[in-house]
Amino acid sequence: MWFDLPTPGFSFEVLATLGHARAGILHTPRGDIPTPVFMPVGTLGTVKAMTPDELRAEPLDARIILGNTYHLYLRPGLEVISAAGGLHRFAAWDRPVLTDSGGFQVFSLAAINQIDDDGVTFRSHIDGSKHRLTPEVSMHIQGVLGSDIAMCFDQCPPGDATADVHETAMARTTAWAARCRAVERPPGQALFGIVQGGIDPERRRRHMAEITALDFDGHALGGLAVGESLDDTYRVLDDIAHTLPAERPRYLMGVGTPGDLARGIAAGIDMFDCVMPTRNARNGYLFTSAGRVNIPNAQHRTDFGPIEPDCPCATCRSHSRAYLRHLYVAKEILYSRLATLHNLTYYARHVRRLRDEILSAGRRA
Numbered sequence: 001m002w003f004d005l006p007t008p009g010f011s012f013e014v015l016a017t018l019g020h021a022r023a024g025i026l027h028t029p030r031g032d033i034p035t036p037v038f039m040p041v042g043t044l045g046t047v048k049a050m051t052p053d054e055l056r057a058e059p060l061d062a063r064i065i066l067g068n069t070y071h072l073y074l075r076p077g078l079e080v081i082s083a084a085g086g087l088h089r090f091a092a093w094d095r096p097v098l099t100d101s102g103g104f105q106v107f108s109l110a111a112i113n114q115i116d117d118d119g120v121t122f123r124s125h126i127d128g129s130k131h132r133l134t135p136e137v138s139m140h141i142q143g144v145l146g147s148d149i150a151m152c153f154d155q156c157p158p159g160d161a162t163a164d165v166h167e168t169a170m171a172r173t174t175a176w177a178a179r180c181r182a183v184e185r186p187p188g189q190a191l192f193g194i195v196q197g198g199i200d201p202e203r204r205r206r207h208m209a210e211i212t213a214l215d216f217d218g219h220a221l222g223g224l225a226v227g228e229s230l231d232d233t234y235r236v237l238d239d240i241a242h243t244l245p246a247e248r249p250r251y252l253m254g255v256g257t258p259g260d261l262a263r264g265i266a267a268g269i270d271m272f273d274c275v276m277p278t279r280n281a282r283n284g285y286l287f288t289s290a291g292r293v294n295i296p297n298a299q300h301r302t303d304f305g306p307i308e309p310d311c312p313c314a315t316c317r318s319h320s321r322a323y324l325r326h327l328y329v330a331k332e333i334l335y336s337r338l339a340t341l342h343n344l345t346y347y348a349r350h351v352r353r354l355r356d357e358i359l360s361a362g363r364r365a
């Protein structure tokens with residue numbers, strides 16, 4: 001089943017379904033993205049420790065990465081990225097980029113001065129300087145960055161927020177989504193809407209109806225994995241994900257572990273991002289099919305086998321756990337590079353395996 005998305009040049013192809021899970025291809029002007037897909041996070045215009053060539057090379061073969069509006073706006077700033085000709089040229093990355101709206105970072109990192117119906121005034125977490133983000137400013141920044149998929153500016157309340165806070169955030173997020181939609185975007189930039197509503201199914205459904213009515217290219221579930229219990233995350237996922245419009249890609253923001261990804265895919269999600277594989281790599285946690293390996297552990301001191309025997313990544317093909325442990329303990333830069341490459345490859349293969357399963361066991365769409 002082939003669906004043209006509202007933005008010219010974008011379409012979404014669903015190849016097979018298995019229960020609520022789907023395997024497809026998101027076609028973009030900068031290239032095809034097989035879905036489900038895990039998108040490595042490139043906060044500051046770099047997926048930490050990786051070169052663009054390493055990200056593009058098999059077996060990792062990252063088809064899309066994330067960039068962070070809030071971070072790139074503060075550093076290096078829009079004049080620099082604009083003068084460079086956009087984020088793709090600045091970072092030498094020719095495949096698709098998705099930018100978040102800056103909303104999540106403003107609410108989680110910055111010192112908030114004021115939130116009102118028009119936008120958010122905050123102080124930078126870097127130097128305390130004062131800034132204001134509105135839906136229009138966020139779209140302007142994402143336009144200068146030149147991302148392939150922009151996200152609507154939204155208000156993401158913490159997991160323990162009261163019902164009142166959720167209601168206000170939802171009303172604002174809907175109004176802000178309409179304002180983001182009204183901003184003219186550069187050619188070749190799609191726009192996704194974000195569904196908030198916390199862990200209450202009724203609120204989620206109500207907000208989903210408001211957001212999906214605005215005819216976005218795709219829909220994201222925001223406000224999950226923000227402090228609520230895992231049971232609640234999964235309950236909302238199971239309840240809501242498959243009810244998002246089937247003809248548009250569905251994106252679960254900022255989640256999660258390999259198990260979360262499997263759960264999300266089964267619930268009908270197509271796109272994921274999370275700092276977990278990259279951040280955990282740098283902190284000594286490596287993912288394997290037998291569970292997490294804590295590389296500083298003494299048991300790896302003389303273990304000359306690879307992190308994962310059947311992993312085709314360059315790290316596992318050439319280097320032992322003992323060597324990685326040594327690099328980690330000695331705080332060598334190479335450790336972060338080797339560990340990140342393995343963890344990202346693990347995530348990519350994990351999602352690709354689940355995709356293959358849907359293609360082989362599922363129903364052709």
Ligand SMILES: [Zn+2]
Nearest residue numbers: 311313316342
């Ligand atoms: Zn590996």
